[in-house]
Amino acid sequence: MGADASPLPERAGDHWTNQWLPARCALCTDPCMRVVCAPCEGALVRVPEESCPRCKLPSSNAEVCGRCLRYPPRWDRLATTFMYEFPLDRLVVRAKHGRYWGVFEWAAAITHEDFSFASSTLIPVPPSPERLLERGYDQAALFSKALGRRFSSRVDESAIIRIRETGTQATRNWVDRRKNVKHAFAATRSLAGEAVVLVDDVLTTGATLNECARAAIDAGASSVNACVIARVNPPRARSRIQKFNRAVA
Numbered sequence: 662m663g664a665d666a667s668p669l670p671e672r673a674g675d676h677w678t679n680q681w682l683p684a685r686c687a688l689c690t691d692p693c694m695r696v697v698c699a700p701c702e703g704a705l706v707r708v709p710e711e712s713c714p715r716c717k718l719p720s721s722n723a724e725v726c727g728r729c730l731r732y733p734p735r736w737d738r739l740a741t742t743f744m745y746e747f748p749l750d751r752l753v754v755r756a757k758h759g760r761y762w763g764v765f766e767w768a769a770a771i772t773h774e775d776f777s778f779a780s781s782t783l784i785p786v787p788p789s790p791e792r793l794l795e796r797g798y799d800q801a802a803l804f805s806k807a808l809g810r811r812f813s814s815r816v817d818e819s820a821i822i823r824i825r826e827t828g829t830q831a832t833r834n835w836v837d838r839r840k841n842v843k844h845a846f847a848a849t850r851s852l853a854g855e856a857v858v859l860v861d862d863v864l865t866t867g868a869t870l871n872e873c874a875r876a877a878i879d880a881g882a883s884s885v886n887a888c889v890i891a892r893v894n895p896p897r898a899r900s901r902i903q904k905f906n907r908a909v910a
């Protein structure tokens with residue numbers, strides 16, 4: 662996610678700060694009534710059509726992939742539209758800093774309903790206090806609310822909280838991320854019988870999401886699914902992929 666040194670035009674921010682139309686595409690600045698114009702949206706890298714329902718990485722016949730069979734994540738299904746690649750990555754980083762709030766509405770509007778959102782409780786992955794302090798916006802909560810509006814789902818922002826300070830995940834390797842967040846979350850109420858959807862902006866290793874899923878299951882959730890705007894493509898080298906698998910296990 663890193664530095665915000667993208668070529669995205671500042672002008673695109675007018676879409677959300679200026680009441681005057683015409684609005685502009687957040688990526689190419691062409692006049693556009695949507696956050697991202699249709700040509701730009703069409704050019705973004707999507708998750709493959711034939712992908713694993715649990716991790717959304719390529720899988721023949723859209724069956725559960727070998728990685729997820731060997732190291733099953735604690736959530737059942739993952740709903741996501743995009744791979745976390747340029748230029749979407751820049752857009753998400755800017756949305757995090759509050760300049761493109763409309764990104765969350767736009768992402769919710771094109772989220773494919775891989776499972777029933779309407780009958781689920783949407784729970785955002787809690788931000789780390791240092792992150793919240795640093796940028797002042799909770800992107801997982803903003804995306805949860807946008808999904809809640811679209812699917813008329815219940816959103817419970819405080820159902821899962823961080824019970825241990827973990828520091829940033831960004832500078833840690835794939836294995837350390839898993840250790841860093843282990844048992845770092847807990848439910849604040851019983852989730853007995855509830856279908857839970859955990860919501861975050863980006864899935865990197867899945868370590869944080871997996872620990873939140875653990876907390877939801879411990880609180881009695883009847884099912885746990887997950888939804889993110891985009892997922893990171895794991896490193897290719899075999900050893901790194903094995904580490905990634907262990908990290909999400």
Ligand SMILES: [Zn+2]
Nearest residue numbers: 686689698701
């Ligand atoms: Zn555009």
Ligand SMILES: [Zn+2]
Nearest residue numbers: 713716726729
């Ligand atoms: Zn998978």
